[in-house]
Amino acid sequence: MRALFxxxxxxALRAGGGFGLGLAFFLIVVVLVPFSVxxxxxxxxxxxxxxLWLGALxxxxxxxxxxxxxxxxxxxxxxxxxxxxxLEGILAVKAAAHWVTTGLPLVLAAPVLGVLLNLAPGxxxxxxxxxxxxxxxxxxxxxxxxxxxxxxxxxxxxxSLLVLPLYVPTLIFGAEAARRAAQGLDPATPLLxxxxxxxxVLAAMPFAAGLVLRxxxx
Amino acid sequence: xSLWEYANPVKFLALSERVMPWLWVSSAVCLVVGLIWGFFFxxxxxxxxxxxxxxxxxxxxxxxxxxxxxxxLVASLIWIVRRHHVSALAAKAAAPVGIVMTLxxxxxxxxxxxxxxxxxxxxxxxxxxxxxxxxxYLGYVALWEAIEDPDTAADxxxxxxxxxxxxxxxxxxxxxxxxxxxxxxxxxSLDKEENVADVFYFPLLVCIGGFVLLxxxxxxxxxxTEIRVRRTRALxxxxxxxx
Numbered sequence: 001m002r003a004l005f006x007x008x009x010x011x012a013l014r015a016g017g018g019f020g021l022g023l024a025f026f027l028i029v030v031v032l033v034p035f036s037v038x039x040x041x042x043x044x045x046x047x048x049x050x051x052l053w054l055g056a057l058x059x060x061x062x063x064x065x066x067x068x069x070x071x072x073x074x075x076x077x078x079x080x081x082x083x084x085x086x087l088e089g090i091l092a093v094k095a096a097a098h099w100v101t102t103g104l105p106l107v108l109a110a111p112v113l114g115v116l117l118n119l120a121p122g123x124x125x126x127x128x129x130x131x132x133x134x135x136x137x138x139x140x141x142x143x144x145x146x147x148x149x150x151x152x153x154x155x156x157x158x159x160s161l162l163v164l165p166l167y168v169p170t171l172i173f174g175a176e177a178a179r180r181a182a183q184g185l186d187p188a189t190p191l192l193x194x195x196x197x198x199x200x201v202l203a204a205m206p207f208a209a210g211l212v213l214r215x216x217x218x
Numbered sequence: 219x220s221l222w223e224y225a226n227p228v229k230f231l232a233l234s235e236r237v238m239p240w241l242w243v244s245s246a247v248c249l250v251v252g253l254i255w256g257f258f259f260x261x262x263x264x265x266x267x268x269x270x271x272x273x274x275x276x277x278x279x280x281x282x283x284x285x286x287x288x289x290x291l292v293a294s295l296i297w298i299v300r301r302h303h304v305s306a307l308a309a310k311a312a313a314p315v316g317i318v319m320t321l322x323x324x325x326x327x328x329x330x331x332x333x334x335x336x337x338x339x340x341x342x343x344x345x346x347x348x349x350x351x352x353x354x355y356l357g358y359v360a361l362w363e364a365i366e367d368p369d370t371a372a373d374x375x376x377x378x379x380x381x382x383x384x385x386x387x388x389x390x391x392x393x394x395x396x397x398x399x400x401x402x403x404x405x406x407s408l409d410k411e412e413n414v415a416d417v418f419y420f421p422l423l424v425c426i427g428g429f430v431l432l433x434x435x436x437x438x439x440x441x442x443t444e445i446r447v448r449r450t451r452a453l454x455x456x457x458x459x460x461x
Contacts, residue, residue, distance in 0.1 A: 144381065148374055152364045161360055162378065165353040166385045169392040176396060193395070197388070208381050215373040 001085060001093050008097035011070075022102045023109055026059040030113045041118045048117035049127060049178035055113070056106045056131055057138060057167055063102050064142040064163065065149070065156040067094060068213075072150050081217050088210035095136075095143040095206075103135030123182030130187070130194060134174040137198040140205045141166045147213040169197055225302035227445050234438040241435035248428030256421035263418075272330045274422060278429035279322035283351065286316030286433065290358075291383050294376035304441065306372035307448070309379065310362055311440035315433060317355045324348055343393040350389045354382045368448065 033051050034044060071077040080090050110131050111124045119127065145163035149155030177190035224230045256274035263270035293309035296302060327345065328338045339345065361378055365371035 148361065148378060149364070151370070155364070158357075158360055158364050161353075162357040165350055165357060165389075166381070168350055168389040169385065172389075172392040172396045190395070193392075205381075208377060212374060212377050215370055215377075218370070 001089055005093050005097055008094055012101040022059040022063050023105045025062050026055050026106055029055040030116055044118045045120055048119040049123060049182050050175045052110050052114060053171060053175040057171055059106055060102055060138045061160055064146050065159050067098055067143060067146040068150045087213055088206040091143050091209045092206040095139045099136050099139040103139055107131045120182040122184055123178060126181030126187045127178040130174045130177040133195050133198055134170050137170050137201040140201050144205050144209040147209040151216045225304055227304055230304050231442055234442055238435055238438055241431050245428050245431030245435055248424050248431060252421050252424030252428050260417050260421060269330055269333055272326050274425045276323055276326040278426045279319045282429050282433050283316055283319040283323050286312050286319060290379055294379040297372055298376050307444040308441045311444055312437050313355060313359050315436050320352045341397055343397055346393045347390045351386060354386055
């Protein structure tokens with residue numbers, strides 16, 4: 001399992017585009033926001049937590065269709081499926097590797113981009129915390145979506161359609177926590193709910209994803 | 219004699235063909251009676267004026283939009299557990315009907331909301347969760363359409379339906395947390411206290427009955443079509459093999 005994790009990491013790092021692309025996408029979305037809504041700093045302060053969360057979510061989505069598709073195309077997924085590892089474990093590991101290459105950089109970059117959007121000073125810590133709590137769920141739900149659409153040619157658009165509604169609760173609680181902190185309110189409740197959703201997703205989703213992938217490998 | 223006998227497509231088709239004319243006629247009667255009664259023979263509301271009458275479309279459609287998803291959930295479970303093809307096809311057949319019901323609820327709600335709330339749309343929890351339900355329906359139908367092998371499609375969509383149900387319920391309560399409501403509370407409930415006045419209540423019940431019957435008729439009809447499509451495809455495949 002550890003070998004698979006490092007293999008996925010190495011592939012993402014070396015295959016060019018996987019690692020930095022999500023981050024660059026996040027940056028460009030955030031840069032485009034002031035162009036579309038205007039440069040008034042009061043307005044930007046108000047929408048910053050939501051925009052940062054939405055940008056992170058979209059950047060996460062961007063790399064999902066490569067999560068399984070590459071291994072599917074070259075047959076590595078069939079080999080993995082016949083290995084003694086449980087399919088659920090493989091998917092959890094792949095989601096973890098996806099999180100390290102996509103989610104983690106987004107979490108670390110978010111405060112910097114927060115400066116660009118004039119985020120209120122109190123919001124930085126909770127923004128990072130909420131993203132750190134929420135993005136693992138995004139990766140794991142995404143792994144489920146990737147397993148659903150792996151057999152479909154040009155499944156990327158369908159993947160977005162299937163996965164985005166599943167992201168709604170995470171987005172609501174994550175952005176709510178960041179917004180409350182930015183406005184100086186207590187963010188504990190949404191943070192706890194967010195952590196609860198992430199834990200439940202991490203516990204249950206590998207099984208749903210494994211089930212789906214087994215159907216697709218049949 | 220058990221319910222599972224009708225998992226056999228031949229028996230299912232025979233039964234549904236016998237039942238369907240009754241369903242069509244009775245749903246038409248209910249809808250015509252309920253809507254005419256509701257539109258022309260009930261008084262205008264004290265505050266809402268005649269706009270209150272959209273309730274006869276809005277409430278039954280919203281009710282059926284949720285029940286259609288619930289029916290798909292049950293059918294998906296039956297497919298996963300007992301692998302009856304009719305069940306999977308019934309879930310597939312119900313989805314577009316559910317989409318239309320959701321749309322009717324959203325559109326009639328907007329038409330009513332414009333004069334009453336002064337806005338076509340508000341990010342109210344109920345409205346928002348219906349919009350999310352609509353997105354779930356779209357994803358479900360899109361997944362059915364995208365996969366060629368019918369058994370794979372049935373498996374994948376069933377699991378999507380189960381996972382989607384969990385997340386739809388979760389979203390329902392998440393949006394409650396996220397914004398305060400503009401939508402009024404329930405107009406109908408089993409304990410009598412909250413119900414609308416009887417003048418509106420009885421035609422509404424007739425309309426709801428009409429919608430339920432219409433939904434049943436449409437689902438049976440569409441399931442029959444799906445079964446025949448499957449059969450035709452099997453026949454064509456066999457002939458292609460012989461030729």
